[in-house]
Amino acid sequence: MQNILIKVLVNAVAIWVATAVIPGVEVSGDSTGRTIVTLLVVGAIFGVVNAIIKPVVKLFSFPFYILTLGLFAFVVNALMLELVAWLSDQLSISFTIDDFFWSAIGAAVVVTFVSMVLNLVLPDSD
Template sequence: MKNFVVKTIANAGALAVAIWLLQDITLSGGGTGRKALTLILVALLFGVVNFVVKPIVKLLTFPLFTLTLGLITLVVNALMLLLTSWLAGLFNLSFHVHGFWTAVLGGLIISIVSWALNVVLPDED
Protein backbone atom coordinates (compact mmCIF):
# COMPACT_ATOMS: atom_id res chain seq x y z
CA MET A 1 0.00 0.00 0.00
CA LYS A 2 2.84 2.38 0.83
CA ASN A 3 4.40 1.71 -2.58
CA PHE A 4 1.09 2.66 -4.28
CA VAL A 5 0.93 5.92 -2.33
CA VAL A 6 4.56 6.75 -3.16
CA LYS A 7 4.01 6.11 -6.87
CA THR A 8 0.85 8.23 -6.84
CA ILE A 9 2.70 11.10 -5.14
CA ALA A 10 5.53 10.78 -7.67
CA ASN A 11 3.02 10.85 -10.55
CA ALA A 12 1.29 13.90 -9.05
CA GLY A 13 4.60 15.71 -8.65
CA ALA A 14 5.66 14.85 -12.19
CA LEU A 15 2.32 16.01 -13.60
CA ALA A 16 2.60 19.24 -11.58
CA VAL A 17 6.04 19.95 -13.06
CA ALA A 18 4.75 19.31 -16.59
CA ILE A 19 1.77 21.61 -15.97
CA TRP A 20 4.11 24.28 -14.60
CA LEU A 21 6.59 24.05 -17.51
CA LEU A 22 4.22 23.67 -20.46
CA GLN A 23 1.44 26.17 -21.10
CA ASP A 24 -0.49 23.70 -23.26
CA ILE A 25 -0.97 21.23 -20.39
CA THR A 26 -3.59 22.82 -18.18
CA LEU A 27 -5.17 22.20 -14.81
CA SER A 28 -7.89 24.76 -14.23
CA GLY A 29 -10.77 25.56 -11.95
CA GLY A 30 -11.23 26.25 -8.28
CA GLY A 31 -8.75 27.24 -5.62
CA THR A 32 -5.54 25.62 -4.54
CA GLY A 33 -7.26 22.81 -2.60
CA ARG A 34 -9.49 21.93 -5.53
CA LYS A 35 -6.51 21.91 -7.91
CA ALA A 36 -4.52 19.69 -5.54
CA LEU A 37 -7.40 17.21 -5.33
CA THR A 38 -7.80 17.24 -9.11
CA LEU A 39 -4.05 16.69 -9.50
CA ILE A 40 -4.16 13.65 -7.18
CA LEU A 41 -7.16 12.23 -9.06
CA VAL A 42 -5.43 12.77 -12.42
CA ALA A 43 -2.29 11.11 -11.01
CA LEU A 44 -4.39 8.10 -9.98
CA LEU A 45 -5.98 7.99 -13.42
CA PHE A 46 -2.55 8.30 -15.06
CA GLY A 47 -1.28 5.43 -12.90
CA VAL A 48 -4.21 3.22 -13.90
CA VAL A 49 -3.68 4.02 -17.59
CA ASN A 50 0.02 3.19 -17.29
CA PHE A 51 -0.73 -0.01 -15.40
CA VAL A 52 -3.51 -1.33 -17.65
CA VAL A 53 -3.12 0.11 -21.14
CA LYS A 54 0.62 0.76 -21.52
CA PRO A 55 1.75 -2.91 -21.31
CA ILE A 56 -0.77 -3.87 -23.99
CA VAL A 57 0.41 -1.06 -26.28
CA LYS A 58 4.06 -2.00 -25.65
CA LEU A 59 3.34 -5.62 -26.53
CA LEU A 60 1.53 -4.69 -29.74
CA THR A 61 4.27 -2.27 -30.80
CA PHE A 62 7.21 -4.51 -29.86
CA PRO A 63 8.59 -4.60 -33.42
CA LEU A 64 8.67 -0.78 -33.43
CA PHE A 65 10.53 -0.78 -30.10
CA THR A 66 13.16 -3.00 -31.66
CA LEU A 67 13.30 -1.07 -34.93
CA THR A 68 13.59 2.37 -33.28
CA LEU A 69 15.84 1.18 -30.43
CA GLY A 70 13.23 2.24 -27.89
CA LEU A 71 12.58 5.76 -29.18
CA ILE A 72 8.95 4.81 -29.81
CA THR A 73 8.64 5.00 -26.02
CA LEU A 74 8.28 8.79 -26.39
CA VAL A 75 5.26 8.28 -28.64
CA VAL A 76 3.73 5.65 -26.33
CA ASN A 77 4.17 7.95 -23.32
CA ALA A 78 2.56 10.80 -25.26
CA LEU A 79 -0.39 8.58 -26.17
CA MET A 80 -0.81 7.56 -22.51
CA LEU A 81 -0.84 11.24 -21.52
CA LEU A 82 -3.40 12.05 -24.22
CA LEU A 83 -5.55 9.11 -23.09
CA THR A 84 -5.35 10.38 -19.51
CA SER A 85 -6.43 13.83 -20.70
CA TRP A 86 -9.38 12.33 -22.56
CA LEU A 87 -10.43 10.20 -19.58
CA ALA A 88 -10.08 13.21 -17.26
CA GLY A 89 -12.60 14.99 -19.49
CA LEU A 90 -15.00 12.08 -19.12
CA PHE A 91 -14.69 12.28 -15.32
CA ASN A 92 -15.12 16.10 -15.36
CA LEU A 93 -11.58 16.70 -14.13
CA SER A 94 -10.15 19.99 -15.35
CA PHE A 95 -6.95 18.53 -16.84
CA HIS A 96 -6.23 18.86 -20.54
CA VAL A 97 -3.31 18.32 -22.90
CA HIS A 98 -3.48 20.40 -26.09
CA GLY A 99 -1.81 18.62 -28.99
CA PHE A 100 0.38 15.64 -29.73
CA TRP A 101 3.76 17.40 -29.59
CA THR A 102 2.88 18.92 -26.24
CA ALA A 103 2.06 15.39 -25.08
CA VAL A 104 5.44 14.14 -26.33
CA LEU A 105 7.30 16.84 -24.43
CA GLY A 106 5.03 16.41 -21.40
CA GLY A 107 5.58 12.65 -21.43
CA LEU A 108 9.33 13.20 -21.49
CA ILE A 109 9.15 15.65 -18.58
CA ILE A 110 6.86 13.34 -16.60
CA SER A 111 9.16 10.36 -17.19
CA ILE A 112 12.25 12.22 -15.99
CA VAL A 113 10.62 13.83 -12.95
CA SER A 114 8.80 10.63 -11.98
CA TRP A 115 12.05 8.67 -12.19
CA ALA A 116 13.84 11.24 -10.01
CA LEU A 117 11.03 11.29 -7.44
CA ASN A 118 10.91 7.49 -7.30
CA VAL A 119 14.66 7.48 -6.58
CA VAL A 120 14.27 10.01 -3.75
CA LEU A 121 11.02 8.76 -2.17
CA PRO A 122 11.01 5.54 -0.13
CA ASP A 123 9.41 2.51 -1.78
CA GLU A 124 9.04 -0.02 1.01
CA ASP A 125 5.85 -2.07 1.26
Protein backbone atom coordinates in the same frame (compact mmCIF):
# COMPACT_ATOMS: atom_id res chain seq x y z
CA MET B 1 -1.01 0.57 0.23
CA GLN B 2 1.77 3.03 1.03
CA ASN B 3 3.52 2.08 -2.22
CA ILE B 4 0.39 2.93 -4.24
CA LEU B 5 0.05 6.31 -2.51
CA ILE B 6 3.70 7.10 -3.24
CA LYS B 7 3.21 6.22 -6.92
CA VAL B 8 0.11 8.43 -7.14
CA LEU B 9 2.02 11.27 -5.47
CA VAL B 10 4.98 10.83 -7.85
CA ASN B 11 2.61 10.86 -10.84
CA ALA B 12 0.85 13.97 -9.52
CA VAL B 13 4.14 15.84 -8.98
CA ALA B 14 5.41 14.79 -12.42
CA ILE B 15 2.21 16.00 -14.09
CA TRP B 16 2.36 19.25 -12.09
CA VAL B 17 5.92 19.86 -13.33
CA ALA B 18 4.79 19.12 -16.88
CA THR B 19 1.97 21.66 -16.56
CA ALA B 20 4.45 24.23 -15.29
CA VAL B 21 7.02 23.61 -18.05
CA ILE B 22 5.06 22.62 -21.16
CA PRO B 23 2.62 25.10 -22.71
CA GLY B 24 -0.63 23.44 -23.72
CA VAL B 25 -0.82 21.07 -20.75
CA GLU B 26 -3.15 22.36 -18.05
CA VAL B 27 -4.65 21.25 -14.77
CA SER B 28 -6.99 23.74 -13.21
CA GLY B 29 -9.18 24.13 -10.19
CA ASP B 30 -11.09 26.89 -8.44
CA SER B 31 -8.51 27.12 -5.68
CA THR B 32 -5.11 25.76 -4.80
CA GLY B 33 -6.69 22.94 -2.82
CA ARG B 34 -8.90 21.91 -5.72
CA THR B 35 -5.92 22.03 -8.08
CA ILE B 36 -3.96 19.72 -5.76
CA VAL B 37 -6.90 17.31 -5.52
CA THR B 38 -7.25 17.40 -9.31
CA LEU B 39 -3.53 16.64 -9.68
CA LEU B 40 -3.85 13.70 -7.29
CA VAL B 41 -6.88 12.33 -9.16
CA VAL B 42 -5.12 12.74 -12.50
CA GLY B 43 -2.05 11.04 -11.01
CA ALA B 44 -4.22 8.12 -9.88
CA ILE B 45 -5.86 7.84 -13.32
CA PHE B 46 -2.42 7.95 -14.95
CA GLY B 47 -1.25 5.16 -12.63
CA VAL B 48 -4.24 2.98 -13.51
CA VAL B 49 -3.78 3.61 -17.24
CA ASN B 50 -0.07 2.79 -16.94
CA ALA B 51 -0.82 -0.40 -15.03
CA ILE B 52 -3.58 -1.73 -17.29
CA ILE B 53 -3.30 -0.32 -20.80
CA LYS B 54 0.39 0.55 -21.21
CA PRO B 55 1.66 -3.07 -21.07
CA VAL B 56 -0.68 -4.05 -23.92
CA VAL B 57 0.41 -1.05 -26.01
CA LYS B 58 4.08 -1.83 -25.29
CA LEU B 59 3.59 -5.43 -26.39
CA PHE B 60 2.07 -4.47 -29.72
CA SER B 61 4.56 -1.65 -30.33
CA PHE B 62 7.65 -3.69 -29.41
CA PRO B 63 9.11 -3.55 -32.96
CA PHE B 64 9.01 0.26 -32.81
CA TYR B 65 10.89 0.18 -29.50
CA ILE B 66 13.59 -1.88 -31.20
CA LEU B 67 13.73 0.33 -34.31
CA THR B 68 13.97 3.57 -32.32
CA LEU B 69 16.27 2.16 -29.62
CA GLY B 70 13.66 2.86 -26.95
CA LEU B 71 12.74 6.41 -27.94
CA PHE B 72 9.28 5.18 -28.91
CA ALA B 73 8.61 5.01 -25.15
CA PHE B 74 8.01 8.77 -25.21
CA VAL B 75 5.35 8.32 -27.89
CA VAL B 76 3.67 5.58 -25.84
CA ASN B 77 3.78 7.79 -22.73
CA ALA B 78 2.29 10.65 -24.75
CA LEU B 79 -0.51 8.32 -25.88
CA MET B 80 -1.15 7.38 -22.25
CA LEU B 81 -1.28 11.07 -21.29
CA GLU B 82 -3.74 11.73 -24.12
CA LEU B 83 -5.86 8.84 -22.88
CA VAL B 84 -5.76 10.28 -19.35
CA ALA B 85 -6.81 13.68 -20.72
CA TRP B 86 -9.72 12.06 -22.56
CA LEU B 87 -10.77 10.08 -19.47
CA SER B 88 -10.49 13.25 -17.37
CA ASP B 89 -12.77 15.05 -19.80
CA GLN B 90 -15.30 12.21 -19.54
CA LEU B 91 -15.16 12.43 -15.73
CA SER B 92 -15.37 16.26 -15.73
CA ILE B 93 -11.86 16.65 -14.35
CA SER B 94 -9.99 19.67 -15.68
CA PHE B 95 -6.86 18.15 -17.25
CA THR B 96 -6.24 19.11 -20.87
CA ILE B 97 -3.55 18.64 -23.48
CA ASP B 98 -3.79 20.95 -26.49
CA ASP B 99 -2.03 18.95 -29.20
CA PHE B 100 -0.29 15.62 -29.51
CA PHE B 101 3.05 16.41 -31.03
CA TRP B 102 4.43 19.29 -29.00
CA SER B 103 2.34 19.29 -25.85
CA ALA B 104 1.79 15.57 -25.26
CA ILE B 105 5.27 14.41 -26.29
CA GLY B 106 6.89 17.25 -24.34
CA ALA B 107 4.79 16.39 -21.30
CA ALA B 108 5.69 12.71 -21.71
CA VAL B 109 9.39 13.57 -21.67
CA VAL B 110 8.99 15.74 -18.57
CA VAL B 111 6.78 13.21 -16.76
CA THR B 112 9.22 10.38 -17.56
CA PHE B 113 12.26 12.24 -16.26
CA VAL B 114 10.57 13.68 -13.17
CA SER B 115 9.11 10.26 -12.29
CA MET B 116 12.50 8.65 -12.78
CA VAL B 117 14.23 11.16 -10.48
CA LEU B 118 11.51 10.96 -7.81
CA ASN B 119 11.53 7.15 -7.88
CA LEU B 120 15.30 7.22 -7.31
CA VAL B 121 14.97 9.65 -4.38
CA LEU B 122 11.93 8.17 -2.64
CA PRO B 123 12.34 4.87 -0.77
CA ASP B 124 10.69 1.78 -2.17
CA SER B 125 8.41 0.26 0.45
CA ASP B 126 8.21 -3.28 -0.95
